[in-house]
Amino acid sequence: MAKHADLLARHKAVLPDWLALYYDEPIALEHGSGRHVTDAEGNAYLDLFGGILTTMTAHALPQVVEAVRAQAGRxxxxxxxxxxxxxxxxxxxxxxxxxxxxxxxxxxxxxxxxxxxxxxxxxxxxxxxxxxxxxxxxxxxxxxxxxxxxxxxxxxxxxxxxxxxxxxxxxxxxxxxxxxxxxxxxxxxxxxxxxxxxxxxxxxxxxxxxxxxxxxxxxxxxxxxxxxxxxxxxxxxxxxxxxxxxxxxxxxxxxxxxxxxxxxxxxxxxxxxxxxxxxxxxxxxxxxxxxxxxxxxxxxxxxxxxxxxxxxxxxxxxxxxxHDLQGNARRVGGHMLTTLRERTADLPSVAEIRGKGLMIGIELVRPGTREPDPAAAARAIEAARERGVLIGKGGLYNNVLRIGPPLTLTRDEADQGIAAIEAALRDGA
Missing domain, CATH: 3.40.640.10 (Type I PLP-dependent aspartate aminotransferase-like (Major domain))
Structure with a gap:
C-alpha cells in the first residue's frame, strides 16, 4: 500500500470524520524549505497556502529553527x-x-x-x-x-x-x-x-x-x-x-x-x-x-x-x-493580483479576484451566473496540486480559491504559481 493510502486508513480509524482533508487522495507533508514542501511519497510542491497562512516567513527558517533548538536545550x-x-x-x-x-x-x-x-x-x-x-x-x-x-x-x-x-x-x-x-x-x-x-x-x-x-x-x-x-x-x-x-x-x-x-x-x-x-x-x-x-x-x-x-x-x-516582508507582500502580492486578473479575464467561471498583498481570493461561479461553484474550486485545487502548487479554498459556499503563501515568496515563484493556477482554472472551464 502507498504511504498516503496507509496513512489515510489509519487516520480514518482514529480521528473524527468531521476533520476536513484536502484532495481526493489526501497527502502528508514531511519536509519543507523556504516556500517549498515535499510529501511523504517524495512529490515536491510550491506552497502557496502556508498551512492556512501560518507559515509566515518560510519553512525551516534557520533563525526560527536555531531559536527553537536553543530554547529546547534549556x-x-x-x-x-x-x-x-x-x-x-x-x-x-x-x-x-x-x-x-x-x-x-x-x-x-x-x-x-x-x-x-x-x-x-x-x-x-x-x-x-x-x-x-x-x-x-x-x-x-x-x-x-x-x-x-x-x-x-x-x-x-x-x-x-x-x-x-x-x-x-x-x-x-x-x-x-x-x-x-x-x-x-x-x-x-x-x-x-x-x-x-x-x-x-x-x-x-x-x-x-x-x-x-x-x-x-x-x-x-x-x-x-x-x-x-x-x-x-x-x-x-x-x-x-x-x-x-x-x-x-x-x-x-x-x-x-x-x-x-x-x-x-x-x-x-x-x-x-x-x-x-x-x-x-x-x-x-x-x-x-x-x-x-x-x-x-x-x-x-x-x-x-x-x-x-x-x-x-x-x-x-x-x-x-x-527583511521588510510587509513590503515584499505588497510588491509580490500586487503583481500576483494584477497578473491573475489579466490572465483570467476571459474565463466566465472567475467572478472576482480580490484581496490585498499575499492574501488573494478567486471566487468561482457557474459560467453566466452568480451561482457559486464549489465543484470547480475542488477541481482547481486538485489540478494545481498536479502541477506542483498547493493552494487553499474556502468561502461561504466553499467556492473560493485561497492564496496565502509565506511572505518571502519571490516574483519567480509567484509567476510559477500564477501559471499553475491559470492552467488549473482553464482545465475546469
Whole structure:
C-alpha cells in the first residue's frame, strides 16, 4: 500500500470524520524549505497556502529553527506561574507594534482561544453578553467563537453563551448593496448597523468583532474606510471594537502591519495567531490596560506563552521586520493580483479576484451566473496540486480559491504559481 493510502486508513480509524482533508487522495507533508514542501511519497510542491497562512516567513527558517533548538536545550515548559523571559520580550515587541497605546498582551495557544478571551474582556467590561459580528465571518471552532461565526458551514450548534446579531459589510460580492459605489456601500452598511442596534439589541451591546479581510469566508475584502465609519456608530453607543487579525496581521496585506489600519481605526482589542509562530503554537490578545486588567478572578495559562513558542515567535517576528516582508507582500502580492486578473479575464467561471498583498481570493461561479461553484474550486485545487502548487479554498459556499503563501515568496515563484493556477482554472472551464 502507498504511504498516503496507509496513512489515510489509519487516520480514518482514529480521528473524527468531521476533520476536513484536502484532495481526493489526501497527502502528508514531511519536509519543507523556504516556500517549498515535499510529501511523504517524495512529490515536491510550491506552497502557496502556508498551512492556512501560518507559515509566515518560510519553512525551516534557520533563525526560527536555531531559536527553537536553543530554547529546547534549556527549558521547554514552566507555565505562567513563573516569569518567562522570552514571553516578556515577545510581549514587549508586540506592544510596541500594537495599534493602541500602552498595550498589554496575553498569550494563548490558538486563535479560537484568543477570540474567547477577547469576548470575555469585552463582556466583563460592558456587563453584557450581546455581540455584533459580520455575516460570512469566521472566528474559531470553540463554543463562543462558533457562536459569533456568521458562516453556517462552520457553525455546528445554535447554542451559544453570547447573544449575537449579524450585520452587513464584509462580503461585498454577494451583498444586497454590491452594485453601489464604495461611499454608498459604506453608507448602506452603516445604516444597517444602526438599524440592527436599534431593533435587535437591548442597547447595551458589549462589542463588535470583525476580520479586516474575511479569511475562511474567502478573503472577502470590504472597501477601505468601512470599519472607520462603523466605529463612529459603535463609539456613540459605547460598544467596544475587536479586530480579529489572526490572518491579516504581521504585514500580510502589504499596505499595513495590521489589517484594521486600512480603515483608520484604533481598536479596543486585537487578537492574533497563525503567522506569528510560523507553525509554532502561539496566539494572543492585545488590549488597553484598563480592559486587559478588568478580569477579577485568578487565572493562568498552562501552555500560552510557553518558552519554546515565544522564543521561536520572537525570532520569526524579528526576521519579518528586519527583511521588510510587509513590503515584499505588497510588491509580490500586487503583481500576483494584477497578473491573475489579466490572465483570467476571459474565463466566465472567475467572478472576482480580490484581496490585498499575499492574501488573494478567486471566487468561482457557474459560467453566466452568480451561482457559486464549489465543484470547480475542488477541481482547481486538485489540478494545481498536479502541477506542483498547493493552494487553499474556502468561502461561504466553499467556492473560493485561497492564496496565502509565506511572505518571502519571490516574483519567480509567484509567476510559477500564477501559471499553475491559470492552467488549473482553464482545465475546469
Amino acid at each position: 527549558l521547554l515548559h514552566s507555565s505562567t506561574l513563573y516569569l518567562i523571559e522570552p514571553q516578556i520580550e515577545l510581549a514587549e515587541e508586540i506592544a510596541r507594534l500594537a495599534p493602541m497605546d500602552e498595550a498589554k498582551v496575553f498569550f494563548t495557544t490558538s486563535g479560537s482561544e484568543a477570540n474567547e478571551l477577547a469576548l470575555l474582556l469585552a463582556c466583563t467590561e460592558r456587563r453584557s453578553h450581546q455581540v455584533l459580528a459580520l455575516r460570512n465571518s469566521y472566528h474559531g471552532r470553540s463554543f463562543a467563537t462558533m457562536g459569533i461565526t456568521g458562516n453556517r458551514g462552520w457553525s455546528a450548534s445554535a447554542l451559544s453563551p453570547v447573544d449575537v446579531k449579524y450585520v452587513h459589510g464584509g462580503y461585498r460580492y454577494r451583498s444586497p448593496f454590491r452594485n453601489l459605489d464604495d461611499r454608498a456601500y459604506i453608507d448602506a452598511c452603516v445604516e444597517d448597523l444602526e438599524d440592527v442596534i436599534a431593533t435587535q439589541t437591548a442597547g447595551d451591546v458589549a462589542c463588535f468583532i470583525a476580520e479586516p479581510i474575511q479569511g475562511v469566508g474567502g478573503f472577502a475584502t470590504p472597501p477601505d474606510g468601512l470599519f472607520g465609519a462603523m466605529k463612529e456608530v459603535l463609539d456613540r453607543h459605547g460598544i467596544l471594537y475587536i479586530t480579529d487579525e489572526v490572518q491579516t496581521g504581521w504585514g500580510r496585506t502589504g499596505e499595513h502591519f495590521w489589517g484594521i489600519q486600512a480603515h483608520a481605526v484604533t481598536p479596543d482589542i486585537l487578537t492574533f495567531a497563525k503567522g506569528i509562530g510560523n507553525g509554532l503554537t502561539i496566539a494572543g490578545v492585545v488590549a488597553r490596560p484598563a480592559l486587559m486588567d478588568a478580569v477579577t478572578a485568578n487565572s493562568i495559562s498552562t501552555f500560552g506563552g510557553n518558552p519554546l513558542s515565544c522564543a521561536g515567535a520572537l525570532a520569526n517576528l524579528r526576521y519579518a521586520l528586519e
